[in-house]
Amino acid sequence: MSEENIQLVRKGYEAFAAGDIEGMLANMSEDIQWETRFLPGIPLHGMFAGHAGVRDFKHRLADAYDVLEFVPTDWFGVENMVVVLGYERVQVKSTGKEVYNEWAHVFEVRNGKVVSFQGSNDVAAVAEGFTF
Amino acid sequence: METTQTVQAMYQAFGSGDMETFFSYLVEGAVWESRYVPGVPFHGTFSGRAEILQLFGMLETLVEMHSFVPTKMLADDETVVSFGYEELTVKETGIRYRNNWIHVFTFDGDKVSKVQTSSDVAAALAAFHP
Numbered sequence: 091m092s093e094e095n096i097q098l099v100r101k102g103y104e105a106f107a108a109g110d111i112e113g114m115l116a117n118m119s120e121d122i123q124w125e126t127r128f129l130p131g132i133p134l135h136g137m138f139a140g141h142a143g144v145r146d147f148k149h150r151l152a153d154a155y156d157v158l159e160f161v162p163t164d165w166f167g168v169e170n171m172v173v174v175l176g177y178e179r180v181q182v183k184s185t186g187k188e189v190y191n192e193w194a195h196v197f198e199v200r201n202g203k204v205v206s207f208q209g210s211n212d213v214a215a216v217a218e219g220f221t222f
Numbered sequence: 223m224e225t226t227q228t229v230q231a232m233y234q235a236f237g238s239g240d241m242e243t244f245f246s247y248l249v250e251g252a253v254w255e256s257r258y259v260p261g262v263p264f265h266g267t268f269s270g271r272a273e274i275l276q277l278f279g280m281l282e283t284l285v286e287m288h289s290f291v292p293t294k295m296l297a298d299d300e301t302v303v304s305f306g307y308e309e310l311t312v313k314e315t316g317i318r319y320r321n322n323w324i325h326v327f328t329f330d331g332d333k334v335s336k337v338q339t340s341s342d343v344a345a346a347l348a349a350f351h352p
Binding site for chain 1: 258259324338342343
């Protein structure tokens, strides 16, 4: 079960990297809860609900960043939970600054679909990246 | 000793103020990355016993900890990801808040070489700077 869940999350990352939003959403429940932990004021911060919310988040991401590297490094699966540790290097479009962010992604999977996502980040590094 | 058992033992030692035991699980020069933002006093990277003790001393001075509750751990031979929460009051402002945290412990052999914590940065900032 946890190996299947890990594969589901992996496919989601691949779909995202390929710009295949519909492919990514196909593996997400209609009422998915998507939470990103930065700080209020950072456009990517907050709670995003359902497919519409995830689309909104993806648009914000595309507006905010050029993604230079996105690298999952450690995978854990237990029961309904998948935890992925990794890092990204992005260029913030508005400031031109490059940011290195080590993140932790936590997924809950039920009946073969992602029902929730929480992303924790290097808030200080990201906030600095958005600061002129 | 399994990695989760080490982390559990570290939490216990920390909770009882047994710093000797706590540091016995850390390599010399271990790195503690406390991820907030500047403006939160415990934000920063602390290397080695003396600096980490400074961080803990700061906690003791600045906040009152009401609870510290690990809820879940996921682990392999080199990493433990620990989830939980704490409730604390910032002494100077009197503001109490709950911090949902993630602690990532990286192992070098049997001992911990790095601890990286992710916290509710907004809640901490608001508690220190209302």
